Amino acid sequence: MTDEPNTDGGLRQSVQPPAHPDPGAESAELEGPVSGRAAGIGITLLLFALLIVSWFVQLSFALQGEFGPPEDRLSGGGMLGGFILGAVIAIAPPIVTLILQARVHKRTPRHSIIAAVGAAVVLIIAVPINAIVIGLQAVSVISGN
Template sequence: MSTEQQDWRDHGTGPTTGRGNAIAIALVLPVLLVVSWVVQIGAYLERDFGSMDDRLGPGGVLTRLVIGAALAVGIPAVVLVVQVRARRRERRHSLAAVVAAIVVLVIAVPWNGLVLTSQVRSMAADARQRAQPATAAERHFADGDAGATLERIGDRTVRILGGDRKSAYRDGERAGGAYSEECKLSNAHQGVRWTYWYAPGEYTDADGKELLPEDHTMIEGANRDVDRVRSYWESEGIGARSEADLVPDQISPTADWLESTSSYTRPGPDVDFRTICLVR
């Protein structure tokens, strides 16, 4: 080794080493930061907007967040350690990767600390919520058939007001009745929500004749005997609230297992019952 080269080593002067690799690393680290954001934001989107069957649970979200943190924090931290050691061995080693790693870590560490802490807290709260029992209202039909009960009450209400669901058709198929959809109980477990619907304006009879002709508000043979409906509901343990200020003679069923604000009955007859989310 020449005297000049030895002097470079002793004083850390001379040509910079490892510049190509350091620059390549410095360019890759910000890309990894962006990729980590994509992974993490994608986890939140799948949790909030995915289909009911495919939505990420708390554990799935945490896994994605950890993967993002590994990309944005783990790799830059390793790069920083390796490059600092290289710099200590060779003072002329390029600092480009060290600077890039520090910049990325300054951005990534606070962000990932925030999202990971928030998710862990969310999982703890979710665990506490799921440990709670369903409410008494949600368990109302635990030993019965909510769909059959709702359909029986709905059909009887329609008949009292002069209609007959079993004579209503749409597109050649019997219409109306009770149907269900999935929902979340108050303790975050899966439940089922039932809806009963009879809307003669959308139905025909078996021969294809409209049940509710244009410019009519009631089908043939219908009545306005809402007091009789009230009496029947009372026998089923259901109260009634007048909504005549909204629609003449309209009443809303009230019970802890019904969504009273979105359920109603009025002459026509129009009948719409919606339950709360119930235990399956």
């Protein structure tokens, strides 16, 4: 810091940047090991497993509605409820994963984004498929078929 004359007659201290910036200050966040890779891979595999489980849930409700014994067959509304349950199983965990991974990545920039990418891929697969399945079943229920 240097003392410079102020216009009102007093002295003020001016702040000057250091001659050599500390190389470790900014590079500490940009270098070093990436954390969370194994957990990210595990989360991604779990999300894909839940996607497959949701398809089996939806398939079981569809088969129960179409081929079950006449007294145990599901109505159109029951099948729609099963399809919605399958959609929740497929879509809710990736959304929660994206939210939590965004919070972790904000706190720790070197955290792996594998889980977030996996969640996005699962959503890209699950949302259109479930929208079509639920939409077609809803139309069927509304029309009374």
